[in-house]
Amino acid sequence: MSPLSASSTAQDHQLFSAPLPAHMETSPQVVVDLAGFVSMDAFNRAMQSLHPPGGKLPAQALINLEDTTHILVECLTALIAEVAQRQRAGLTTTFRLPLSRAVRGFMRTWGFARAFRNATGLALMTAVESDSLQRVHAYDEVNKGGSEGRYGYEKIYETLDGESRVPLDLHRFFGFQYWSQTSAEQEEEATRFDRLVVEECARWTDPVLERVLYRQLGKYGSYVSTVVHEALTNAFRHGGATSILDVSNSHYSQQRREDKNLTLVFWDNGVASYSTLRSRLDAGETIIATSFESSPELVFNIKPFAEGGLPTGATVTSRKVPTADSPDWHVVLSALFPGISADPAGAQHFSLASPGTDACLPGRGLSNLINSAVDVLGGTVAFRSGEYFMNISSASPETPLVYAVKITKSWSFFGNMITVRLPLN
Template sequence: MLTIKIEEPATVGLLEKQINEIYDNSEASIKKLLFDFSTCPFIEITTLAFLISFITQRAIKNLITKIKLPFSKDVRDILRVWDFPNALKRASGIPFSRIVIEEDHKYFGEDFSLENMKYSQSIIYDKRLTRLLSKNFFSFNTYSIDSIIFSPKVAFDECRRWQDRLISSVLNNHLKGPDSYVSNRIIFEALTNTLRHPDAKIVQTSSFFQPVRDKRNNIRGHFTIIIWDDGISMIDTLRNALKAGKKIRSTQADEFFTKYLFVLKDSNGKKINEKTIGSDFSPDNNCSDELLLLTECFPGITCDIEGKNIINNNDGDVEVPKIFSRPGMGLYILVNAVVYIFGGEIAYRTKNIFINIKKAPKKTGKNYDYRVKAMNYSEYLPNFLGNMLTIRLPIFRSYAPTVKPKEIQRNEECSPVGL
């Protein structure tokens, strides 16, 4: 059995790098694979979402994947607080006890009380979050969806969770933009897009507050939101429409013309080239997968130009321009809210492609609206199952009694944490 041993904090980038290396060196299908987290000091929530997709894909191919649990109970508690065992079972159909190596079954049934969990306490810098954790707000939530009949119920249900008075208050106190935009322009737009992915049977959401106190006792850090579905890749969905000769641009949306600094890197992170892409660019069958994925964020690009499945949700939001309700505007609204309203960044992972979108750095002047980093992973690495969206919003809160918090304007430059 081949083993991937994680001895550092398990970020999704580190895990993918080690998976990439082991597949590059393997001449045959890896029938048995062990993830050894025994000495791992921390597991990122995005990493857990990646593992769910990866292990589910291997299960579909009847390949065996095992996990060696961390020696540290604090790290094992991360899996419990975010309900990872159940989320993995819901996606893969395999009980967690069959994935964990037998000698680690001794850890099953350990004390599960929030007050005794280090990592649950580390994110409870606002005592009101205790209730949210106890109700599994941040944990993996799995929704079963009908891949044949489009229904927005899941999007409305998840949106209402984020409109809870308590969570809205917490978001309003710690994020840069209006709390209503989180539910209506981020969660809702992300979920309605996800529900359109063909053959998706489930969608999972999770989130994580990761605060850091500075020397003046102010809170910094970021809030991460993850949405994953097991459907056909966004890339293939749009490419299939192009191959069928379908029109994929519903409107030119000239008033929302956007310029992107598109930076392409190889699987080792080495820059291959960079170029300027405008949102008036129309993809064709010769368009690369990396660029095709980016165009899905352009205003007016959609496989549903007639708007048959378009759903609007402006409840509790400010007045929304009518053009926002046109087909193909959802992902544009989502990216705009994440980057320009909240000062964060957004990433997509599907097939063997990763793209990250954030505000263009000041040194580029006013030549670009967004900087996009795109990576194409090794051809030996199995294609990522489904579509994973990772959103990171910077946290700000001042606790220093002698320092008056600065008012943060929506258009203020921020320094988001890199994905």
């Protein structure tokens, strides 16, 4: 099974056709307009209409992309998650296609339709409104030869020494990749999951791509493969996950006329990651792995806010392990603590870190990820899981292992999504 070529299994499709839970009522069609530049904030505001208070879900939803002029790759991933949730609940979703050729070209080149079908069980074009294609054709006839903004990396980069130019069709590295965990489980090979992660990490160590990352991220560009390894290993281990996606893209700044940052997104359709920690705590079981005592102490400065009973500003260290009485936000945060794990014995543990080091021990995965992405590469990491959103950034560039954290609570997201944003140039 290879990314973008694996079709969903019969078992996957059984999930997509599951009946709507009896306690959920449905309402008439809701139209979701995603217009202009669609950021994650704009996407969440628009999708709020599909998640009204009280759990009354719209039986039919229309996702209107006609006026979309730019959509971030994390929004496309979240859109897949939204439709996958609706498919599993037996609800109907239809689409209006973007009129913008740049947006359509990006979605086509990055393999959105194939990833969408694999993760949701729904062929995108069968869900498109009947007259949407006519409007797209009419738009193209009127706007022949017009120029539109671009997506993604330039296809040619100069290396730092300035002596050669690297022609590279980068969408083969950065487009949507898909894995069906159900298919992998049917394999007899015991290390199947490990090998899938290793194969994906190997794409990010391709010699040509490494030259591009070195140019854009500097001498620590190779740490991107660590980010990919930890995020994917995390996704494959989530309970109930049958579909895993990753995708990447650069965000081009029209003002600066250059790529501004590299975004990497990872999604799985498993249970909320913090729920497995919560289950162990509620059962009186430990979440402390053997690496806890020897791990460095991390400091998390939680940004002040007062929403949903969450803290109004606090400082929490990784030594403050949550208990069964702890609020959910503390359990969510503890997933980042080195030495804290829902699998403290390491029964399903797998690491590419150097053998014999603390970094390769159970419970170090997500702390390794934020160390690489935030402390080493100067980026940010956002987690979306269940009802919680958490964003991690550096509290001070001069002080590693001290992080600024924003935790908010909203409507329940389907699965788990990690978004890593790394500054370029």
